[in-house]
Amino acid sequence: MSAVEKKVAEERIVLTGIGLTSPIGNDLPEMRASLLAGKANISNIEMRYMGQVHAGVCDYDTRRYQTRKELRVSTRAGSIGIYCSNEAVKDSGVDWEKMDKSRVGVYFGTTEHGNVETENEIHNISQFNYDVRYWSHHHNPRTVANNPAGEVTMNLGITGPHYTIGAACAAGNAGIIQAYLMLKFGEVDFALAGGISESIHTFGIFAGFKSQGALGFHEDPNKASRPFDKARNGIVVSEGGAIYTMERLSDALARGAKIYGEVVGYRINSDATDAVLPNSERQIECMTAALDKAGLKPEDVDIVNTHATSTPQGDAQEMKAIRYLFPAERCPKTKVNNTKSYIGHAMGAAGALELAGNLPSFDDGMVHPTINVDEMDPECDSGNIVINTPYDAGAVSVILNNSFGMLGINSCLVIKKFAP
Amino acid sequence: MTKEECKKIVLDIIEEIAPDEDLSTLKAEVGLRDQLDLDSMDFLDIVMELRKQHGIEVPEADYPKLASLQSCADYLTPKFNEIKA
Numbered sequence: 001m002s003a004v005e006k007k008v009a010e011e012r013i014v015l016t017g018i019g020l021t022s023p024i025g026n027d028l029p030e031m032r033a034s035l036l037a038g039k040a041n042i043s044n045i046e047m048r049y050m051g052q053v054h055a056g057v058c059d060y061d062t063r064r065y066q067t068r069k070e071l072r073v074s075t076r077a078g079s080i081g082i083y084c085s086n087e088a089v090k091d092s093g094v095d096w097e098k099m100d101k102s103r104v105g106v107y108f109g110t111t112e113h114g115n116v117e118t119e120n121e122i123h124n125i126s127q128f129n130y131d132v133r134y135w136s137h138h139h140n141p142r143t144v145a146n147n148p149a150g151e152v153t154m155n156l157g158i159t160g161p162h163y164t165i166g167a168a169c170a171a172g173n174a175g176i177i178q179a180y181l182m183l184k185f186g187e188v189d190f191a192l193a194g195g196i197s198e199s200i201h202t203f204g205i206f207a208g209f210k211s212q213g214a215l216g217f218h219e220d221p222n223k224a225s226r227p228f229d230k231a232r233n234g235i236v237v238s239e240g241g242a243i244y245t246m247e248r249l250s251d252a253l254a255r256g257a258k259i260y261g262e263v264v265g266y267r268i269n270s271d272a273t274d275a276v277l278p279n280s281e282r283q284i285e286c287m288t289a290a291l292d293k294a295g296l297k298p299e300d301v302d303i304v305n306t307h308a309t310s311t312p313q314g315d316a317q318e319m320k321a322i323r324y325l326f327p328a329e330r331c332p333k334t335k336v337n338n339t340k341s342y343i344g345h346a347m348g349a350a351g352a353l354e355l356a357g358n359l360p361s362f363d364d365g366m367v368h369p370t371i372n373v374d375e376m377d378p379e380c381d382s383g384n385i386v387i388n389t390p391y392d393a394g395a396v397s398v399i400l401n402n403s404f405g406m407l408g409i410n411s412c413l414v415i416k417k418f419a420p
Numbered sequence: 421m422t423k424e425e426c427k428k429i430v431l432d433i434i435e436e437i438a439p440d441e442d443l444s445t446l447k448a449e450v451g452l453r454d455q456l457d458l459d460s461m462d463f464l465d466i467v468m469e470l471r472k473q474h475g476i477e478v479p480e481a482d483y484p485k486l487a488s489l490q491s492c493a494d495y496l497t498p499k500f501n502e503i504k505a
Contacts (some may be wrong), residue, residue: 067439069438069439
């Protein structure tokens with residue numbers, strides 16, 4: 001191994017700050033309190049062409065880091081990215097003024113981008129007989145796929161690399177994985193990484209899920225997202241964002257940073273079978289590879305955060321994989337949970353947000369439950385899902401975070417409680 | 421439409437486009453970009469709102485005529501009156 005290869009291999013990468021917005025909180029303490037209290041927050045909103053739909057809506061302070069003009073010109077995804085990134089930088093305690101901004105990278109995962117603006121513009125010109133003279137000059141900068149990350153660089157004066165990673169609902173993990181690699185290879189010294197979703201502002205996603213028969217419904221919107229429940233009937237779409245500051249361990253220790261956790265394993269793979277239906281064999285391969293990279297075994301995992309989106313088929317396929325890899329008899333300390341029962345499916349932000357909700361377990365030893373399980377579907381039961389009330393594990397040191405997406409993309413992240 | 425009424429319409433549009441700016445001390449004779457933080461995209465916003473809200477077309481060659489509030493009023497008032505006629 002060359003000296004450079006050895007150095008890369010030895011670098012450890014840690015999470016040092018968190019900024020987030022979700023339907024159940026606009027910072028980690030608020031989100032965590034809702035998770036432990038079993039409090040979901042899903043709204044009914046009016047959706048163009050569709051009437052009323054359930055959605056996870058965020059109410060972060062949009063004016064905290066943006067002027068009214070910036071908000072007017074920016075996208076919702078950019079605004080969420082700006083809020084979360086600023087909050088993460090503040091939370092990290094880093095001296096941002098002294099930071100070499102050319103050595104900061106911005107790596108955001110998104111499921112899609114551009115739908116919101118394009119739908120809005122088509123609706124706009126439909127009011128003017130489809131005359132394209134009325135088509136906004138803001139359309140192109142608003143719809144390029146790097147928009148959410150790019151808006152953050154403009155807001156924070158970052159001159160290092162930025163891009164978004166399109167990875168469907170696996171995107172939140174993908175942003176973190178990309179930052180991990182870039183830090184390890186020394187491309188940047190400080191990263192803003194995670195996932196973003198503005199998806200509730202596009203009717204196309206709702207209509208698409210509805211046409212697929214995958215849009216969830218319940219008389220009580222807070223009960224509509226119900227992974228593993230026998231009566232589950234589909235997805236609740238949400239917006240949100242979770243952005244982490246990530247650094248090499250040596251840099252984090254040198255400045256006395258708080259360390260939320262260490263990225264010790266990861267894997268992204270592809271089903272190569274179906275554009276929509278998940279493949280539990282590939283999910284098993286993905287989780288196994290991530291654990292191998294971490295030098296861990298399934299029985300070492302304290303919390304498995306499932307992707308499960310409350311679809312009949314998706315939840316069952318994932319739990320088939322979980323039962324295979326983490327059978328209760330072989331993995332006595334492993335507990336399984338889910339965050340979508342509280343916040344719906346935050347699309348590109350999902351993996352990053354759901355990880356954030358579990359990270360405080362390293363400190364308080366509690367495993368938050370998944371809620372809305374009135375009757376467990378036997379197809380989903382693994383004997384180790386924490387349902388409806390939190391579980392006191394005593395101590396938690398390994399979290400495995402799953403996010404799976406369309407076109408058969410699977411991502412798995414393994415985060416360990418930091419130990420020197 | 422008088423030039424003063426036209427200035428009010430332009431000010432309303434600028435208020436939408438630059439909502440953080442204090443327009444109360446705006447000088448009509450001085451260039452807008454010298455007094456406000458407006459870039460080229462913002463100017464296109466002014467042109468677009470004139471089109472959307474008032475049906476007024478400003479050809480690209482005439483963009484310099486929108487440089488100040490006074491020049492806007494000088495250029496646009498006849499256009500408003502053409503539409504009304």
